[in-house]
Amino acid sequence: MSGCGFAAGPPCPVREPVGTGDGLPPTWFPPVRYHTVIIGAGMSGLAAGIRLAYYEKPVCILERHTTIGGLNSFYRLRGRNYDVGLHAVTNYAPPGTRRGPLAKLLKQLRLRWDDFDLSPQCGSSVVFPGHRIPFDNDFDRFCDNVCDEFPQQADGFRRLVATIDAFDELNLEQEPQSARAVLAEHVSDPMLIDMLLCPLMFYGSAIPHDMDFSQFCIMFKSVFVQGFGRPYRGVRQILKTLVRHYRELGGELKLRHGVREIRVDNGRAVGVVLDDGTEIEAENVLSSAGHAETCRLADQAPPPAPVQAGELSFNEAIFVLDRQPSDLGHDETIVFYNNRNEFEYASPEDPCDVRSGIICSPNNFRYDDDLRLEDGYIRITALANPDYWMNLPDEEYYPAKEAWCERMLLSALEHIPDIRPHIVDTDVFTPRTIRRFTGHDRGAVYGAPKKILTGSTHVDGLYLCGTDQGFLGIIGSMLSGITMANNHLLR
C-alpha cells in the first residue's frame, strides 16, 4: 500500500504520523479526512467496510483489540485452535442458492460461495423434560417433528409458521411486539412455546423472558427454516476472507487503535479521538460499539433519553477431547436443553444458570471428503450473571470459573455421553471475557434490549451497526453492516 492507500479518489494530503499504540515508531499516516471511520472490526464493521471500500470511499476500521472479530473470534491456546462466539453459521443455504440472506450477503460483498466454505450440520435438537424436537436443515422435516411431538398443537403450529412466513422482518419501521403474545395466539401448550423460543433466545435475544416478534422471525428463519453450517476452519475462515477482501479493496484496518471519543460539532459527527489522543477526522462514523456505549463516546452531545445497555451474557466452557465426540456416541451438532418444565431466559441470580444450556460440537458437521477436525470439541454454554463475574477479585475469579465449569458440565451430561475421561484441555470464558473483547457493557452478548433498526442516532453522521442495530447471527451481523452502509453512507 502506498500513500494513503486508496485505489482511487482525490489525493489525500498526509498529516503527522500516528503511533501504533504498542511503543513502536509511528508508521501510519492517515489522510486528513476519511469518508467513514468504523468503530470495531467485527463482522458488521468489516462487512460495512467492504461495501465502502468497494465504492472507493476512504474508510478506516479502528479496533481496540489486538485481533479482529469482536464477539466472534478465534485464538490459539496451548497449541490448539479455538473459536469463540460462533457455534454455527445460521441461515445455511446449499452452494448456488439464489435467494435468502446468505445469497444476498455474498452478492453484496462480491464473494463466492467457496469463500465461506460452509458445510451443513449433522442434526440438532431441542430437549425439554419428556420432549425432544430434532431438526436439521430440512424445514419440512422440522415441522413434521414438531407435529409428531405435539400432535394436539399441529394445526396451531402450522398457522404460526404461515404467520412467520408472511412477516416482513426486513421492514425497518416495525413497532416492537411480544413474540410470546403472538405465539400464544396460535399455540396453547406452554412447553412447545418454550421449546420454540429456547434456541432462538439462546442464539439472539437481548430481552429476558421474551423476544421482539420481528427478532423472533429473523431467528426462526435463520435457525429452523435455513439451518446451521460451519466452515471446516471455523470462524477464522470467514473473518480472514473479509479482512483480505477489505484490504484488497483499499480499506484500512488499524488494530490496537481504540476510540475514546466521538467528536461532535454542531450536532454532527466530525471524527474520533483515539486512546492515545490522536484525532482523526471523518465525514461519518459507523459504530458497532453498542448503542449506550456509542452514546457515551459521543458525550459532547448526550442522547435525549437514557439508553439502556444489555444484560444477558453467558459462560462457555470449551472441552478438548482425545477423540471425536462421535467416537463416544455423540453425533449431534447442537443440543439446546432445559432440565426443568419451564424455561427461564434471564440473567440468573446465581453466577451461572446450569438448568439450561447449549451443547455444541464443531466436529459434527458434514465436512467435504469426510474431513474430521484434528481434535474433538464439546462446547457448553449457559446464562451467566454479569455483575457477579465483573466484580469478582482475581483470586476468586479463576477458582469460580473452574467450579462453575464443573457444574455446567454435570448438568449437560444428562444429554451427552460422559466426556470427562477424555478431556485433554479446557478453556472457559465469562461475561468478563466478553466485555474485554467486545467492549460491550456487562459483556452483553446480544446487546441492548431495544434495537435501533434504522441505525440512526441523535447525532447526524453517526450511525450504529452490529448487535444494537438488530440483525442477528453471523450472517445477520454482516447484513447489518451492509445495510447501514447502503442506507446511510452510499446514497
Next chain:
Amino acid sequence: MAPADIRQVVLDILERIAPDEDLSSLDDSVPFREQMELDSMDFLDIVMELRKQYRIQIPESDYEHLVTMDSTVAYLTPLLKDAPAPA
C-alpha cells in the same frame, strides 16, 4: 458509447452483482425483476457501479428508468454518449 456498448456495460454489471444468474436469455423488454433475483439492494448496486465506472450520478427519482434493459439503455444513452466503450 453506442446503445449496444451500453447494453454490454449493464450486462457486465448484472453479471458482477448476480454471478449465479444466466443472462444469456435475458429479454430486454421485460423487467429485470421478473427474470432475475434482484432486490432494492441490487438496484442500488447497479447505480453505484455506474457511478464508480463512469462517474455519473443517477438521482433516486430516476431509478424508475432502470426497470428493463431497453429502458435502462435508453436512459443511459445521453448520459454516456461521450464515454469510451469498454475495451
